[in-house]
Amino acid sequence: MKGLKSFFEDKFFNVATKIANQRHLLAMRDGLVLAMPLLIIGSLFIIISDFPLQAYQDFMLSIFGEGWGDFVWNDVVPATTGLLSLVACFGIAKSLVDSYQLDGMPGGMIALAAFFLINNLDVEANAWNADLFGTSNLFVAMIISLLAGELYRVIVQRKLVIKLPDSVPPSVSRSFTALAPAAIILVLALVVKMLFRLTPFGDFPSFVTAFVTAPLTFAGTSYPGSALALLVEQILWSLGIHGSSIVTSVMEPIWLNANLENLTAFQAGQALPHIITQTFVENLLWIGGSGATLPVVIYMVIFARSKTLKQVGRLSLVPGLFNINEPVVFGLPIVMNPFLIIPYILSPLVILTISYFGMFFNIFPRMVGVTIPWTTPYLISGYLATGANIGGVILQIINFVVAFLIWLPFIRSWDRRNVLMESQAN
Amino acid sequence: MKILLVCSEGMSTSMLVQKMRQAAAERSLEVEIDAVSEVSLKKHIAGTQVLLLGPQVRYLLKKLSAEYEPAGVHVAVIDMVDYGRMNGAAVLEKALALAAQGS
Numbered sequence: 001m002k003g004l005k006s007f008f009e010d011k012f013f014n015v016a017t018k019i020a021n022q023r024h025l026l027a028m029r030d031g032l033v034l035a036m037p038l039l040i041i042g043s044l045f046i047i048i049s050d051f052p053l054q055a056y057q058d059f060m061l062s063i064f065g066e067g068w069g070d071f072v073w074n075d076v077v078p079a080t081t082g083l084l085s086l087v088a089c090f091g092i093a094k095s096l097v098d099s100y101q102l103d104g105m106p107g108g109m110i111a112l113a114a115f116f117l118i119n120n121l122d123v124e125a126n127a128w129n130a131d132l133f134g135t136s137n138l139f140v141a142m143i144i145s146l147l148a149g150e151l152y153r154v155i156v157q158r159k160l161v162i163k164l165p166d167s168v169p170p171s172v173s174r175s176f177t178a179l180a181p182a183a184i185i186l187v188l189a190l191v192v193k194m195l196f197r198l199t200p201f202g203d204f205p206s207f208v209t210a211f212v213t214a215p216l217t218f219a220g221t222s223y224p225g226s227a228l229a230l231l232v233e234q235i236l237w238s239l240g241i242h243g244s245s246i247v248t249s250v251m252e253p254i255w256l257n258a259n260l261e262n263l264t265a266f267q268a269g270q271a272l273p274h275i276i277t278q279t280f281v282e283n284l285l286w287i288g289g290s291g292a293t294l295p296v297v298i299y300m301v302i303f304a305r306s307k308t309l310k311q312v313g314r315l316s317l318v319p320g321l322f323n324i325n326e327p328v329v330f331g332l333p334i335v336m337n338p339f340l341i342i343p344y345i346l347s348p349l350v351i352l353t354i355s356y357f358g359m360f361f362n363i364f365p366r367m368v369g370v371t372i373p374w375t376t377p378y379l380i381s382g383y384l385a386t387g388a389n390i391g392g393v394i395l396q397i398i399n400f401v402v403a404f405l406i407w408l409p410f411i412r413s414w415d416r417r418n419v420l421m422e423s424q425a426n
Numbered sequence: 427m428k429i430l431l432v433c434s435e436g437m438s439t440s441m442l443v444q445k446m447r448q449a450a451a452e453r454s455l456e457v458e459i460d461a462v463s464e465v466s467l468k469k470h471i472a473g474t475q476v477l478l479l480g481p482q483v484r485y486l487l488k489k490l491s492a493e494y495e496p497a498g499v500h501v502a503v504i505d506m507v508d509y510g511r512m513n514g515a516a517v518l519e520k521a522l523a524l525a526a527q528g529s
Contacts, residue, residue: 017485030465240506242482245434315512319441326438330481331510375437 016241023099024146025249031092031145032252035084036371042080043370045072046263052388073267081371082134084260089115089141096149102156104149106178111148113182114189115141118204132205135260139213140205142253148185155181213257220254221276223356230285230352234345237290240335244290248281255281263369266387272366275359279367282323282374283381284355284396287403289325291344292351294378295404296411297328306418309411322375332414343410347403354402355395365391428458428473429521431504432490433480436463442504445514446521457518474499476521481506500524 288294
């Protein structure tokens, strides 16, 4: 039994280590992290303008007049949320090149140029469609930035760069380093663009939408797909490894994209296409952190009789309100604890099921696609993420109660056991 | 003396940092202790003697050891229970022992 257990642990640990240190996944994460402040600021403005309180709307209307909130969708959103693909394109390529201990800045610049090259300018209007920079092109931006970054470093590492005599100042010769890679990458991008004109897709972005974005989104936002991701996340945490960080490094592009597709539909007043999105996972499933531990913490603070559980509860309460739960996970501990791992894995899966089907049958509101920081306290996050809808709060309350009931028998008997151990120790 | 703690986003480790600073102040030790995210580690590593990893990111041990141990930084993973119970004094003690070992 012990051998089997450590076998699984080693296997999981090795795979987790590989994923967590995977260069391209790390670059994607860093690139998306770069855009996060913009997404959050854009979302804040959307909440301010669309807050569904009639008195508030009337008040703003009386001061600023008709269409007072238009500036949010017309000015702020295009300059924040609407720049996601551009920022990600630059950031991912730069981070990737940086990770090879090279100067990432030219890599990011070239990726950006390649991204514009592969998209189509509206020649008659002499204009880029603003949608290209935002949601509709995220996967295109990611593919281009990874390819451009990778090509850039290969070319630079192979020394296919223009060499100037030693007498030329280093800063001058450095400015020529990017010249050869830029030429090669942009010519390649141009060739790809021309080749796709010959296909039924017409262009590269349409191909990516059909063959990458659509299937990945379908799988990653489906019930089985997200349940599997959640299961892996919880198993990793149960082994004491940062499961959320590892799972999101794979799933974040898909879930973030789904989030923004919802936002686009919300803006247009259409039905929200996705149930599972970034905010669904971070703000709905993490009640006080992964594994829905906030109900347990509250139980420990109020009802626990053993010293250990009381202490862990008190220590975990404030961080738990902001969805940080390492003190419970490692302090209780849940990690490597076969007994407490059961509710730790079970409760988020049950919550996922309730929330998913509750939204599927339109009993509860879906996430409108605004980005809410994952550290936002529970109940507030549900209210904001559903576009200030009280239905989101009701769902969160139901989930909280369900998680509490799943945890209750386990934490109670763990408490009893600790009381017993403490009395024996005395 | 500088001790750096690292985890995924530097949030939960920052709580431990406060407890460690308290423990250091009680013993009136001159120690600089900080928590950083994995992403920003590079910017803060200068001058660090001991680099401690949160147990949830212990998969980074190999990589970070290879990167920083040649430069004389001691790299170790924080004990899980010390971490969970936010036992700043114990973690500080182990960090000091590590620093005393090599140099």
